[in-house]
Amino acid sequence: MSAAEADDSRPKPAPEPAFDRRMPLIPGDSIAGRALIVVVAIMTFLACLTAGSALLVAEASHAWRADVLSDVTIQVKPGPNDDVDRIVEKAAAIAAKSVGAANVRAYSADESRKLLRPWLGDRLDLTLLPVPRIIVVRMAGQSDADIAALRAALAKDAPQADLDDHRVWADRIGLMAGAVVALALALFVLMIVAMATAIGFATRGAVAENREIVEVLHFVGASDRFVANEFHGHFQRLGLQGAAIGGGTAIAFFLAAEGLSRWAANSPGGAEIAALFGSFALTLTGYVSLLVVAAVVALLTGVLSRRIVLRHLRALQ
């Protein structure tokens, strides 16, 4: 007998068990599991979309308000016998001397008329109309006291001049942006509630589906905490997958939208769109916020399922 044959005749050693990973006690691959991944992915995408849109609106509103509030406008309405140029000169001098004024620019009569042309057209002789004269004052800050002092000074020495600090407009923009953000928050909360409900159904379904496993685990001495941890791990994995898909898609969506808005900015009318809706570009903080939303969704999936399983197991007692 050859050495090789002698080797073959020896009893083969028993194969060592595969220790490379710990098999989850709750089987991962099920239709309900895949459905939950889809639900979590869609909900995460919608939640990120809502959060991102709210951030965009809030940022655009903040930038617009800051821009509007940095200027105040003095409007001089000429009376029948007034020397308008003198009043404008006087009002501009008062504005230049006021605290907080960084730059004062008085529009000439011709410049003031030009401002009306887009609305009234070129054919009308505007010299026949009592067109108000405009003085734009750029403020270094937005101190209410400075504006009140300027208004008081104008009322005293140039009563024909009205000061408009655009506060009414800014407040309306702020209110509108606040309403949009509040609506987005409400939608976000609703989505989280809907997702929590879906997770609740999926968890109860998984517990029912794996009832025998739960029973066996109890019989071999597993505590409720151990069983809940197993379900927690199971749903955490599903939640992570769903949140990664949904969050990743939302980030890709915002990146694509940013690219599109940049491309549109160079097209006719792009500047107007950008002025109205902003650049549609999230800041780095915005993208980090989307990642946080996705992480919270994943975490929520695990924590919620754990609580539901624990409650279910307590009820079994």
Place this chain on the structure above:
Amino acid sequence: MLRFENVALRYGSGEEVVSDLNFAIAPQSFQFLTGPSGAGKTTLLRLMLLSLRPTRGAVHVFGRDAATLSKDELTALRRRIGVVFQDFRLLDHLTTYENVSLPLRALGRAESSYRSEVVELLRWVGLGARMNAVPPVLSGGEKQRAAIARALIVRPELLLADEPTGNVDPGLARRLLRLFVELHRLGTAVVIATHDLQLMDQLGFASRLVVGDGRVEIFAGASE
């Protein structure tokens, strides 16, 4: 170790399935639980396993009244009881090794701490070559031995086995019985539910708890 006092059980508003059960399982004892099919053997085993609560009477386990136990205390007591189900109840997606190590995993032990222990037990029950096989590809006898190994891995003080030889040929049944006797000699109290008279006759020293008409009669075995 385990004491039943006037225990009765009914499901819902039906008649009592078992009633006036009075008996005790002593430490390091060996007994067969027998009786005709449908007499209540499995119900009695489930009462012993504390998976059913009696509708009246008291079950004392390891000196504690089961009715007063919290869930955590119940879990702690269950860890001292090994159980072999008639239908094995192995988890199909886990390997034989993983199934047998399940009670140790449930205790929170690190896999490296029990690996050799589980491998040794699997070899002892003749499943050394089937460690990586999943239950659906195991034969009835292999499943039976895996279920027994799972019950033994925590070295229980009390072993409850429901028809552990019901699915195997007489030769394997004798070998499995020897396994239980060995365990009994190592200090475990063993309760085997069976209606196999030949099996019971092989162990004359074992007591017999005979269930009939919802009651239990006890026949002491011959001294070893």
